Amino acid sequence: MDDCIFCQIGSGKIPAEVVYQDETVMAFKDIHPKAPVHVLVIPKKHIASAADITKADLPIAAHILEVANIVAEKEGIPGAYKLVINTGPSAGQVVMHLHMHLLGGKRITAVV
Numbered sequence: 407m408d409d410c411i412f413c414q415i416g417s418g419k420i421p422a423e424v425v426y427q428d429e430t431v432m433a434f435k436d437i438h439p440k441a442p443v444h445v446l447v448i449p450k451k452h453i454a455s456a457a458d459i460t461k462a463d464l465p466i467a468a469h470i471l472e473v474a475n476i477v478a479e480k481e482g483i484p485g486a487y488k489l490v491i492n493t494g495p496s497a498g499q500v501v502m503h504l505h506m507h508l509l510g511g512k513r514i515t516a517v518v
């Protein structure tokens with residue numbers, strides 16, 4: 407998807423502060439952090455939202471959770487983070503490419 411900002415970050419066309427990446431998933435720092443650690447984990451494949459995950463996508467969806475653990479370790483907050491997936495505009499999803507917020511580094515009470 408040429409006009410999707412997270413597709414362009416995933417393919418390296420737009421720079422980001424990448425924390426982790428492999429063939430299918432990328433994790434990068436949120437440009438407007440809402441916590442000391444605020445990382446977005448995305449599939450490199452364009453999936454519009456969590457509501458668009460198909461059976462075929464389930465290995466990627468599970469891998470996104472695995473990558474959350476890897477990122478938390480790298481960021482110095484192993485086993486201590488909040489995960490948020492805003493799904494659909496009315497739930498606050500602004501970028502229509504599936505992304506999971508990983509937040510931590512202090513007690514997190516608010517949702518993003």
Ligand code: AMP
Nearest residue numbers: 411422435436437438492498499500501
């Ligand atoms: P959401 O409201 O769940 O769609 O979250 C979108 C998130 O993407 C927001 O927290 C933004 O700060 C973040 N964001 C938007 N553009 C970029 C970018 N170019 N690099 C890093 N984070 C971004």
Ligand code: ZN
Nearest residue numbers: 410413452503
């Ligand atoms: Zn995309």
